[in-house]
Structure formats: structure tokens, C-alpha cells
Amino acid sequence: MKKMMKRVGLIVAAIIILVVGVLFTRLKTISSIEKVEGDFYQVDYSADYKLDEVLEQGVRDVSELESLLSKKLFFGYPIKTNENLFGCSAFAVETAEGQQLVGRNFDYAKARSLLIYTAPKNGYRAYSMVNLAHLGVSEEEGTMPETLMGKFSILAAPYGSVDGVNEKGLSVSVLELQTEPTNQETGKTNIITTVAVRMLLDKAASTEEAINLLAKYDMHSSAGMPYHFFISDASGETVIVDWADQQMNVVDTKMATNFQLSQGKDYQVGIGHDRYEILQETLQEKNGVISEEEAMDLLEDVKIEWNGTWATEWSVVYNLDDFSVAVSNDMNYEQVHHFSKDVDKK
Secondary structure, three states: HHHHHHHHHHHHHHHHHHHHHHHHHHHHHHHHEEEOOOOOEEEEEEEOOOOOHHHHHOOOHHHHHHHHHHHHOOOOOOOOOOOOEEEEEEEEEEOOOOEEEEEEEEEEOOEEEOOOOOOOHHHOOEEEEEHHHOOOOOOOOOOOOHHHHHHHHHHHHHEEEEEEEOOOOOEEEEEEEOOOOOOOOOOOOEEEHHHHHHHHHHHOOOOOHHHHOOOEEEEEOOOHEEEEEEEEEOOOOEEEEEEEHHEEEEEOOOOEEEEOOOOOOOOOOOHHHHHHHHHHHHHHHHHOOOOOEEEHHHHOOOOOOOOOOOOEEEEEEEEOOEEEEEEOOOOOOOEEEEOOOOOOOO
């Protein structure tokens, strides 16, 4: 009996330690939320966001992700995310010193933005940008990051990332298309757009690895809209991946906006041709070699002013060689914020 009671006591103690540990990392995460400027925030995410479990189970739509995260991160409390139309621009260039850069504009209805730094035990460290409206964090909902509900909603932020870079120099950006939604049904494990971004940042060290990872899953469009992925690595290998005609396609390119680049019936269907031409002309003129400051200037050249539907919410330049990030929020190009971590990429 004493041995049994001792064993039960050890089990209870282990459970208490586990629960305390889980709560501590989640509280540590939300306590690190800081306002950078205006409606731009940052957070150092130290909690376990259960990516391996999400990938093993698979998710085919946003509601399945919400249900899974409710169980894994929110102790069963229901959560609700929100996604809407967005238009973006992205390009890859090299500096005169040979460093690889990715520039990216995120164009969306007016919303708050978040830079999240993740350091998973079973993956690569990464910076990524999140539209807080996608997490249901907004002034209209009374869930701003300063509120308790807003803070807890940010625990879902790793799965709201729409662009980012990891410590190995792999960068991923999602851009919306105007074609048919992706819903592959080949018998592979299901995955949705934003979970795929998280997977690539955590698991892929190169563009080739990213392509191979994506090929293992059946892709389903988040929010019922089609997307393509702009993927670049520290070697300069840059591609667009889309799922036109429900087939995964890979196109070598150094720039993208919101029209299809892969061949097929919807080739060049979409918007952003004018932005694409500006990117193309500038990069040809510069032979693809520009500084970080010039990359931000180019993002300013292709920004979208508020038109009643959307505007450029952030412009970001990722340095794939030194794992640094430069962010201009709400087209405030006079104030660029810089973030970096010391990383050994060997």
C-alpha cells in the first residue's frame, strides 16, 4: 500500500509540475507582448504550440484548426479566427555584399500587426508577421493586445503567420490569388495555408526542403481562397509554389504579386500586374542588386494607399543571411524598426 501511495504521489507531482510548466511558458509568452509603434506589436513566443501534433493529425479547414488549437492551447475554450481578402507584393534580391534579401508588402483591410519570434525545441527559430485581425484581436471586438482576451488570443499567433524567415535563411510569404480555391484530395495528410507557413519556417532549411515538405501534404486553402507561396533561401534559390488545377506547381521567379505565374488555363489571371511591372523594371535596372534601404524604398513604390477596401499594412525586409528583420508599419517609411537575433546557421 505504501509503495502504491508513493507511486500515486509521484504521478500527481509529475502532473502538477507539467501543468505548472505549461502555464508558466504561456504566461511568459503573453507577458512579453509589447507595443512597438501605433498598432504594431511584438512578442517572444516561448510556449509549445504543438506543431508536430497538428501536422500528425492534419487539418483541412480553419474550423478544424480552431477546434484543435482550442484543445491543445486553450484547455478546451473555444476560439475564433477571421480571414479576409488581401493583396501583396514580394521580391528577392541580393546586396552588393552578397547577402540575400526578401522584401514583402502585406496589403489588407485596416488591422493591427504583430511580429512574433518563435524558438521551438523541435524546429528552427523564426521571425514571422501576423495580422492580428486573423486572430480575432481588434478594437471592434474589445480584444486589443492590452486586454486579457487579446493576450490569450495571441497564443494562436504561430498559426496566423503570413510571412517570415527562419535562422537557416529560409523565407516564406503568402500571396492571394484570384483563381479557384485549393482542395487537394489525394489521400495525403491534410494541411491548410497558414499551418503550412508555420511548418516551413520551423522545419525547412532551404527552398528545396520547403518544396519537398509541401509535396507530402494535401493542401487546402485557408478561408476558402487560393494562394501561392513565395519561397527563398540564403543561397538565392527563389520560387513560387501554387496549386493551380489542384496540382502543386513550382515556378522559378524573383518576384510575385497576386496573379498566377504557373502555366495553365488561369495563367496571369489575377491582380497586381502594375505592381509586378514596377518590381520587374526596378530589379532589371539594378541587376537584382540593391541595399536593404533600397529594398524598403521599392516596397514603398508598390504600396497600396487606402482605397476603401485595403491598404499596405506593413512592409518588411528579411535578411536571410544575418536573420534580421526591418519593418515599416502602416506605410510609415520614416520610421523603420529593426529586429535581430545572434544565430549560428552552421
